[in-house]
Amino acid sequence: MIDLTASERAAVARLEDRSRELRRDTILIREDDPHGELFVLQRGMAMTYVLLDDGSRQILRFLFPGDLIAVSALVYRNSPETIVTLTDCTVSPFDRSLLVDVVTDHPRLAALLMVVTQMAKVALTDRLAALGRTSAKARIGALLLDIRNRLRRADKSIGETFALVLTQEEIGDATGLTSVHVNRMLRQLEEEGLLQRDGGRMTLLNEPMLTRIANYVDRWSGLDLSWLPPAR
Amino acid sequence: MIDLTASERAAVARLEDRSRELRRDTILIREDDPHGELFVLQRGMAMTYVLLDDGSRQILRFLFPGDLIAVSALVYRNSPETIVTLTDCTVSPFDRSLLVDVVTDHPRLAALLMVVTQMAKVALTDRLAALGRTSAKARIGALLLDIRNRLRRADKSIGETFALVLTQEEIGDATGLTSVHVNRMLRQLEEEGLLQRDGGRMTLLNEPMLTRIANYVDRWSGLDLSWLPPAR
DNA sequence: CGTCATCTTGAAACGGCTCAATGCTCGTGG
DNA sequence: CCACGAGCATTGAGCCGTTTCAAGATGACG
Incomplete structure (x- = not known):
């Protein structure tokens, strides 16, 4: 960064x-x-x-x-x-x-700590909006995109395919759904050609479409660090 | 503080x-x-x-x-x-x-800024849990308690009665509900003797019970500021 | 006095939940 | 190497909480 x-x-x-x-x-x-x-x-x-x-x-x-x-x-x-x-x-x-x-x-590290804290806060508000105002399918889509993007930040080689570590119950507990409904939504995403599953490995088949139906925003572009105090 | x-x-x-x-x-x-x-x-x-x-x-x-x-x-x-x-x-x-x-x-003001930021973050996680895992009635109850408590922090004279500035549509947009359902839940809280309404003025009639059904936690007790750096 | 936003209430539709049963996978011990 | 068990995934049927749509009622304000 x-x-x-x-x-x-x-x-x-x-x-x-x-x-x-x-x-x-x-x-x-x-x-x-x-x-x-x-x-x-x-x-x-x-x-x-x-x-x-x-x-x-x-x-x-x-x-x-x-x-x-x-x-x-x-x-x-x-x-x-x-x-x-x-x-x-x-x-x-x-x-x-x-x-x-x-x-x-x-002071500059203090400011950077502020930055990551604020980013975490905005991530929470994005999830709040997802839980409050989007459908089950959208919430799961957003979760998939988010986790893929965060895995990719650590490992640049990750593309459309990644290992989702989570159980369907965990996906449900993150998105405010039951594991049963998570299962149905994943299958539906698969039937619509947006997703392919193989055990825990997920492949995003149509990322632009998924991003749209999930109302997903990547908050990593749009950062502004020009105000940081000088390093000491 | x-x-x-x-x-x-x-x-x-x-x-x-x-x-x-x-x-x-x-x-x-x-x-x-x-x-x-x-x-x-x-x-x-x-x-x-x-x-x-x-x-x-x-x-x-x-x-x-x-x-x-x-x-x-x-x-x-x-x-x-x-x-x-x-x-x-x-x-x-x-x-x-x-x-x-x-x-x-x-540095101590920087630390205090960190404190209020963290408190805001925890407030967001409380709302996330409310939207993800609690009923409409609980969410509205938690909102009422939260707003009353925050009003009271500015004006110590506020007790059980306070002016809720929000429209029912705004309550809905905060809690992930429709205004119609907010209306029904408010009436239900009233019928159950937990709440009294008079225009925009609300009176909490049974705060312990409301706190319980709303799963509400006041995050102002439990703060720990012992670690703050010395003032400069 | 009319207008506009807000509140209220009913009826019907729907999204997601609950309950229940079955199948799958993988790690463990025999 | 196989049998077993435990956790996890899958699927169906019916139910319930919340939404949608629609129609008044109330109240504030120019």
């Missing part, structure tokens, strides 16, 4: 000092538990969710390499969400005081 | 230097328009929304006095959302470079 100075790179490296290997389905932080540690996700895929008291689950966000995990630890005594790995993962834990140091000493 | 030093107060005051009066239904920023100015909302109530291409609207957030408006101007060239006043408002416009200065010179 932007080139860091040597001093900035050193500051970031302090956050990635240690690293920990995690199996699939490992809970990093449990909703309502006290917490204080933050993480950088180095490898693998994870997600955050909340449970409602009727037992249903809403998946809030999927996490990919490079993402900062548990930033809400900065603000809340107890975690507002559960964070769990979806694949085997490598994470770098660090103390929140370290992040405070980085942000205090490096 | 926290006491500022004289130097910090002066820095904040620079943001609130100028002020502008706005009529009800004034668009501050239009979705997809280029923008660069930010605002502090001093008085009144506003909201942000997006329009989908079928013409439907999703209201993303309601804004109250003290809220920072258009922070996404920091990040995106074109606004991801429309911002419009719901009542007559007073706003203080300021240039984004000013915010950068404040954040660079005052």
Whole structure:
């Protein structure tokens, strides 16, 4: 996104000092538990969710390499969400005081933290609009496009085909649908020639059309970083 | 929330230097328009929304006095959302470079900015879970509680009774429902003795029960600000 | 006093859910 | 190498919450 100075790179490296290997389905932080540690996700895929008291689950966000995990630890005594790995993962834990140091000493990194936070916020509003105002098929289409794009950001070789790690139940919990209906919608997308499935591997057959019916907007174009303060 | 030093107060005051009066239904920023100015909302109530291409609207957030408006101007060239006043408002416009200065010179204010941003993000995830996984009645209940609580933060005299500025169509656009169904649910809440209506004035008659059926969580308790860097 | 937005209510249609049964895949232990 | 079990995917039938469409009623405002 932007080139860091040597001093900035050193500051970031302090956050990635240690690293920990995690199996699939490992809970990093449990909703309502006290917490204080933050993480950088180095490898693998994870997600955050909340449970409602009727037992249903809403998946809030999927996490990919490079993402900062548990930033809400900065603000809340107890975690507002559960964070769990979806694949085997490598994470770098660090103390929140370290992040405070980085942000205090490096205004431009503080600004970049603001940027990623705002982008995450806009991603949430996009999903809010999807849940509030679009059909089941559109929501699933948007999810497919989003995950493909985020996988591609880490691995440029990914094209129309990618491994969707999620179960249909997880797709449902992310989009506010039941797994049964997710299944029907996936089949319908397939019948319409927009999608091809092979186990967990998905191939997008008509991306422009899918983007249109899903009301999908890629928020990575349109960034403006001209205002960033000078590096220190 | 926290006491500022004289130097910090002066820095904040620079943001609130100028002020502008706005009529009800004034668009501050239009979705997809280029923008660069930010605002502090001093008085009144506003909201942000997006329009989908079928013409439907999703209201993303309601804004109250003290809220920072258009922070996404920091990040995106074109606004991801429309911002419009719901009542007559007073706003203080300021240039984004000013915010950068404040954040660079005052690490603790930078941290506080992070806090309010994270709180806004968690509020969005709460609404996401509401839209994805709760009933119409629960969503409306949560909206009523949320707005009452935010009004009360500005005006301590507000108790169970408050003026809901919104039309039923706006309630629907915020909760992902139609205005017709909002009407039916409000009547149902009234019949169940949870709510009393008089024009735009609402009275919550059984707040604990409403909180429970709405799955509502007040995120203002549970904050942890112990990690803030020292004031400068 | 008329106009326009908003609220209200009914009837019918529809999208997505629930319940239930079956099939598939893959990892595990014998 | 096979049998088993557990989780996941698939499909059908019927139901229910919410939407759509339509028609008044109410109220604010020029």
